[in-house]
Amino acid sequence: MRSSGAQYLLAAAGMLVGSAHAAAPVPGRISYNEHIQPILAENCFLCHGPDSGTRKARLRLDRAEFATARRDDLPAITPGQPEASALIERIFSRHDDEVMPPPDSRKSLKPEERELLRRWVAEGASYQEHWAFLAPVRPPVPAAGGKWVRRPIDAFIAETLEEKRLPPHRDEAPARLLRRVTLDLTGLPPTPAELAAFERDPSPAAYDRVVDRLLATTACAEHFTRYWLDAVRYADTHGIHIDNYRSIWPYRDWVIGAYQRNLPFDQFTIEQMAGDLLPGATLEQKVASGYNRCVPTTSEGGAIPEEYEVIYAKDRVDTMGAVWLGLTTGCASCHDHKFDPITKRDFYSLAAFFRHNTMPAMDGNVADTRPTVFVPAAADRVRWTALQEEIETLRAALPQRAAKAEVDFASWLASAAVLAPLPREHDTPLAETLRPQDASGVSGPYGPALRVDGASRVVGPPVPLRREESDSIGLLVRIEGTPSGPLVSSRDAGESGAGWELYLENGKIGLRLRGGRPDFQANGLAGAALRPGEWHHVLFTFDSGAWANRVIDLFVDGKSVANAGNVNNVPADIVPTAPLTLGSRSEAPLTGGSVWVQDLRHYRRGFVAAQAKTAGAAVEAFAALQVAPEKRTPAHRKVLREFFLATADEPSLALGRKLDRLRAEEAVLRRRGGVCLVMEEKTEGEPFAHILNRGEYNQPQEKVGAGTPAVLPPMPPEAPRNRLGLARWLVAPENPLTARVTVNRAWQQFFGTGLVESAGDFGVTGSRPTHPRLLDWLAVEFRESGWDYRHLVRLIVTSATYRQSAAATPELLERDPGNRWLARGPRHRLDAEQLRDQALAASGLLVSRVGGLPVRPYQPEGIWEEVAMKESTTRFYRPGTGDDLYRRSLYTIWKRIAPPPAMDILNAPSREVTCVRRDRTNTPLQALVTLNEPLFVEASRQLAARSMREASRDDGRLDAITLWLLGRRLGREERAVVRRTLEAARATYRGSPALARDLLQVGASMSDPTLPPVELAAWTLVASQVMNLDESLTK
């Protein structure tokens, strides 16, 4: 059945100049897969292919049994008899109403294509299954290449090169080779010390040792993770509409860990696809299932959940199709696939696997859309689990004590005249009862109350409102008359003073925010006045917690009275210098009435209405206390009983204190860990989906269960029909695609182009492999090695093929411009992340901490703001500080609707859909990034400083720079070129030292004060020049 390699090659030769068949020489023997199928697919299958929806004349040409079936007139194909085949008659017809393809299809056959079809029919019209659907069988390693061969890969490559009469190239020079392999395996350049060591060690094993060393680094795991993140479309925002932040970075860290421990690829697959479904799933395996949550989601106001559930399922099938199967399955969502034997039923059967889970269609615009897990920092795992149990035990003990407290409650009630304040907890840094010196005035729940009109009284340090922190202020208030003026504030003087303020206006309570940015203000004023003569609990909350809605609100007795918007609307932190002050601000006294206050509290947390009500329970309890005992209702007793338990019952208080200590500890652990979106299966029912007419969510047709495409080997009957069954099916030995697709992507990672150029499409219209038997050999080797990804990579990068020099002769360029035959080593521009990381590493700025929250390096102003909605948590971009500016690029926060701009310019995908192959363009906008983006300028400065510290002479300094960026020292003539720039820069900066100072101020890191600024500026320019050489930008 399988065609020979020679035939593959004939077809592939054609690919060099166009499509797979355009200029293929007329072959000796005709192969269906190589010669015929491409013609039929391009010209015929649209109407006579797998798609039943668009099929014309009930004729199908993609399978022998249909093409040769008896028809009213001639069969389309009568094997061996072109003259008795309607297909041949029609394609040679000269009549517009007969000829195929018909003129209005805008397709036409070339004469040589017609002739090929005729000959194929004459030779028996033998069909073949599409190559990618046949399981790979390990082919023998060819006896080619002689001594050049280092690895089996090389024999396959050499065999083809010999056929092409192309000699393999010499080995790359050691330094260039080390730079290539280090960038390829770690995304970072080799250090000068590593270069020196490698050049000193001529032993043949030295290179292999380097590869092993590199493969074991965390940098390597981070680098491989970055490719995977493109494929699974990882990002840190939901992606659609409000595009808020989502917390899924622990999944990214899981991927890094998986590469670090070289988790076999089958397990890597199973845990991501279905880690949550594994028996006794560990926390890590649940985190791995976050793969399923990388799907972009929405919570647009009017969005229709059913519609989005369909969109999410399709996106998941598309992603799985591209990443594991190399199939464009999404094409079958509206109709049977036009070219591949994937039906609509197949598509919806696959979709069913992804529709049986508890994720809501609307993400709620929160960072932690369920289902989620909390992931403690690694060191906290054991303690976290114990802590949860201890907290649970204590929580259970409280009602037990309450049940036994009846006698103590009765005795307390008999003597209580005033209440005791609620205990202060770990998130209550300030709790002032506010007792007046003179006890003759108005009384509150806790005894005599403080009158505040006219005076002002500092009660605590300033209370800033930070966008990523929560703060609340609560107090008890009683008014007489209709007072107006400030009540509590932490706000600087003047009308535009930064800070916040609770104020009264004719007896109504209001909230005012100013500052952070000159144009920002927010106000809220209650609709109704406070009732004079009664105590009220007033609570202002600035709640940025991911667990609640990010609101700015004012509660009176637990009811929201003056919502002042959303924390996300606050452009920057509000940081007053004025202390927390009760009563008047400097110039604004209180007038029009009297005000008493009691129990002022500052909480380091946010409140929702129910919590605000609990915090103000004293108001109701006080009212109940004042009712004569015989007139108290059960409701009064209940309120008093709860207040007694919370404030006066010593056993309950003791439990509460213990619980608070544990919660304080929990809060610390929570800050060190993170929430991760994960997957969770529904517990009831079986996965299913409806086939949808034209893919429209509101046109359901037949209901189908979860299943895999009929054209591929089936799932074992006993396998569960869920994601776990699907995941195991993906990596089953029978699956013809997963191993091939994966080794092909690895090949692409190192050589720039895969053995199959269309890395995400192994279907009928995808590219043909240039080296089909090498592809199969690698696929089988990979699978049989136990899906050992590191082994696969090692095979590739230690091959003679990979180690060749990248230099090309004009002749070679002409014969193989895309380097598909690999008669030279790979050479292409570094990816966006590698370029930035190389600059970070060379300059010494790189902070190599692994994992954690996404970070915010430099970004021009307005990138997010000009596209984001007002409510978005990712509307204002605030660059980080310190280490956050210098982390590896894979940790940069990825907002889907506005990806990091410099990376975007350098061809990073948007991460809105799966991307298994990046575009690689060469544009002036890219030049501007590496010349002018502040990090690149700053890195040039720090690299210059490094070179000046390491060497005192110009030559030595230049070596220090080029060893980092090029992996070599410049030659004499090259030095002369750079020296011209250096001298020009020196002259410029000597003449205007101010210019030097300007240049040295780019970037947040300090300049080394021991270095003369003029010289440092001149060397900064040189470092930038070297950083922008093609050789630096290219591997």
Add this chain to the structure above:
Amino acid sequence: MPPVPPDWLAPLDTLNAAFTRRQFFRRSGTGLGVAALASLLGERALAAGTPAAPPPPWSIAPKAKRAIYISLIGAPSQLDLFDYKPGLANRFKEDLKDYLAREGERLTGMTARQEKFPLAPSIFKFAQHGQSGAWISELLPWTARMADDLCIIRSMKTDAINHEPANQLMYTGTMQNGKPSLGSWLAYGLGSANQDLPAFVVLHAKHTSPFSNVQAISARLWGSAFLPGKHAGVSFRGSGDPVLYLNDAPGIPRELRRSMLDGIEALNRRSYDALGDPEIQTRTQQYEMAFRMQTSLPELADLGREPEATFQLYGEEARVRGTFASSALMARRLVERGVRFVQIFHRGWDQHGTLPRDLAQQCKDVDQACYGLVQDLKQRGLLDDTLVIWGGEFGRTVYCQGTLTETNYGRDHHPRCFSLWLAGAGIKGGTVYGETDDFSYNIVKDPVHIRDLHATILHLMGIDHERLSFKFQGLDQRLTGVLPAKVVTDILA
């Protein structure tokens, strides 16, 4: 044609090219080399140096050489701007619940649970304008003055009822992710007419009202998806550098940058001699182009040298960078320099509540500048081959969302009809096309689907929408997809 600064059309020989075009061809061989050269030099140069390439299969005779699309994100209310319904005035507050139930249109999650659907007539006055007698609301007095330049389509329709999918449909032809934008299709189909500027430029204009309900827009609306990346829209920015990272770091004077680039060129040439990779030469050229852009773009973005009359035409706000008026003026400067497609995004048109206050302010942002732009193009003789399009992503409901009073109301999303205008190249000015029913709810005459609009825009730009395709995932992908789409010939001049 107005005078064009010479550096915008700099001939090849003024480039700092270290090799001749012939050498380039000889050394780079076939395939990639030619492709790289094509992307580098643009069609004009290629055509000069090689035998004339056959026109692409989708080419037809163009009416427009360039287009400006004014995208009003959020969806302006057709009922308050162009679709005059005098009969509604005395049906104030009539409950449309039963009518809507009969119509069976989906309602968004925002009004689906409303008890009542009270009819909200527009409180704005309409009058007839121009020879055509088009009805235009008082909110657009400047637009009304150019009624005879416009073709107002009152019968646009879409399939989407929410912003995100609707914008995607309007600007990429489909509600699915991962498809190229209208502008990138045009760039792909037409190529660039100026080697120094992208074929497709995006401008983000600020809205001035602090109250407006602002919708998000995603880079996918101007992205290239599976088309080659060079066809993606390039954002010219309203603040900071006109193009990202355009300005050199402080402390690098021009002559020093020049000297540094000369060194890069010399060293890259040595790499090329050693390695023979044509990408090296391309890269050098891109650095040179970047250097030229550093002078030419700020000059392009500098509106200061525009005569006083320009600001009288577009409005005083045109002096302030980032405003809609300055974006409109910038759009003219871009198209006159050969940019194929300029898209201006102006957000804040989503009036669910307080429509009278907020819509008025939105209109104020754009009205005079739109007039200024069309008149300016006309005065310069550019309107004859420049197409201008103005519109949102869907319409708004005749019933009120939220509380209806005599002076205040809001409107929800409405996909079944909306209004949009076109002007310029190939368009029959002074036309009002299509009709809706008494409620501006259904189209009763001449429906125009978004696919039809796309087909018409491509047609005017010299592209057969059925033939403009790109092979992806084995399919001939098209902007107008597989469902029927027709050129709206009735509105063509």
